[in-house]
Amino acid sequence: MSAGTPTPDASTRPADRRVSARIGAIAESATLAVDAKAKALKAAGRPVIGFGAGEPDFPTPDYIVEEAVAACRDPKNHRYTPAGGLPELKAAIAAKTLRDSGWAVDASQVLVTNGGKQAIYEAFAALLDPSDEVIVPAPYWTTYPESIQLAGGVTVEVVADETTGYKVSVEQLEAARTERTKMLLFVSPSNPTGAVYTRAEVEAVGRWAAEHGLWVLTDEIYEHLVYGDAEFVSLPVAVPELADKCVVVNGVAKTYAMTGWRVGWVIGPGDVIKAATNLQSHATSNVSNVAQRAALAAIAGDLSAVDEMKVAFDRRRRTIVRMLNEIPGVVCPEPEGAFYAYPSVKGLLGKEIRGRRPATSAELAALILDEAEVAVVPGEAFGTPGYLRLSYALGDADLVEGVTRLQKLLAEAE
Structure with a gap:
């Protein structure tokens, strides 16, 4: 752009804006985006395990x-x-x-x-x-x-x-x-x-x-x-x-x-x-x-459906918290409700993992997906960088396999 030519921003060229500022400012749902990417990779034959979506893995009664x-x-x-x-x-x-x-x-x-x-x-x-x-x-x-x-x-x-x-x-x-x-x-x-x-x-x-x-x-x-x-x-x-x-x-x-x-x-x-x-x-x-x-x-009806799910969720809750806290640099308080774990990964940021040094939890989440084929949601999506969210509303075997992959990958941090 030549000198003296005004930048086409909202104040000088509003007619050039194709999407309204109000709607254009909306960010894509990070949780749905992670889930969609995990499902797309699985459809392509990749053995991705997704911890992104917040939905029970049980069928509707x-x-x-x-x-x-x-x-x-x-x-x-x-x-x-x-x-x-x-x-x-x-x-x-x-x-x-x-x-x-x-x-x-x-x-x-x-x-x-x-x-x-x-x-x-x-x-x-x-x-x-x-x-x-x-x-x-x-x-x-x-x-x-x-x-x-x-x-x-x-x-x-x-x-x-x-x-x-x-x-x-x-x-x-x-x-x-x-x-x-x-x-x-x-x-x-x-x-x-x-x-x-x-x-x-x-x-x-x-x-x-x-x-x-x-x-x-x-x-x-x-x-x-x-x-x-x-x-x-x-x-x-x-x-x-x-x-x-x-x-x-x-x-x-x-x-x-x-x-x-x-x-x-x-x-x-x-x-x-x-x-x-x-x-x-x-x-x-x-x-x-x-x-x-x-x-x-x-x-x-009664609450028998959720009572059955709670038994599984409680078991998975205890398993995922224990396994995440076994990873050096990870601190995961025990959640008392819902079906999410929210570990701090600040102790891993800046460390080298397979030739990369993630400086943010978003970069760490991308590395985890690339190297371990595990989908997690970075804390940036929830207003607090330095954390990851993992939904434990998935099958027990997938949960253990997914966190085991995390343990192996993140143990390489140095």
Whole structure:
């Protein structure tokens, strides 16, 4: 470009931009990208073991599938239904919420969404105005900041590390609060760390939010996946005075091995749910009726499906933590919930491994995929470089083989 020619940026040449700045700023889902790459390599004949995707390796229970098959044959499911969800499903979600967390809500406070991601976006969109700040504890799931940005909000990160079990303190939250703070994002059990806040910690966070008049979005998708002495505690139940400014996101994906069915929901104050429902009526209309019927069968039933999965997850949890901590330079706290391990690999960065010196966890993850044919997600995707996320929602044999490959490769670091 010759001297004096202006650079074609947003201020001088907006017509040249093919993709809007708002959408162009969205990063691809790192977890889905890693999973897609692992599957592509496996399809090409490579023996890749993937620790990337956060989905149970169990099939959806038969009784749920059979309900969907029957729903396909019923003509009433071939038509539009209310944008906010089937009335009977909304009522069942309200009943399930009382059963599982002790929070009494009305069906009118429920919006059924196309998975948890839509629930999260619509909740933020219904509550945030431009420049409103949302305090987001990190490590965080990759979708949260992107949804906040799409809604016009600003993410304010509060970082926790392995020394605190990846849990933030009220003092950290207060230090991050400003006059522009409108919301707190609170997630327990956590993706990507598996951290679970104690009842006392949940109460302390809730009272702090209530004291300062903040809204809270709490993601309860992993509510049933807790281990040992850990306890899931629902924030609006622990701190009832916060309930009128609390929005809960949940879904059937993790509890019933239904990640591909795409049914989630938002629960909150009636005016917020009405606004989010209006948004959904223009964005997607109703969720697939067949999937909603399957979700109804799932949540109206018992929890035997997740109880069976938990036995396997707990076994794998203990195995992966033990094996990761055997690697010099790796520190992995024991997760108490969800199905992820989040080891620190800072002790390996800068060391030579097969002729390469990874300076970041992203570079280390790329090396691991190339040299060990194991797919992991680097901590950069979750706001905390220097870590890796490994999902242990895969078969026992693959888990052991995958981490054994990691042990052999990373033992070469020098």
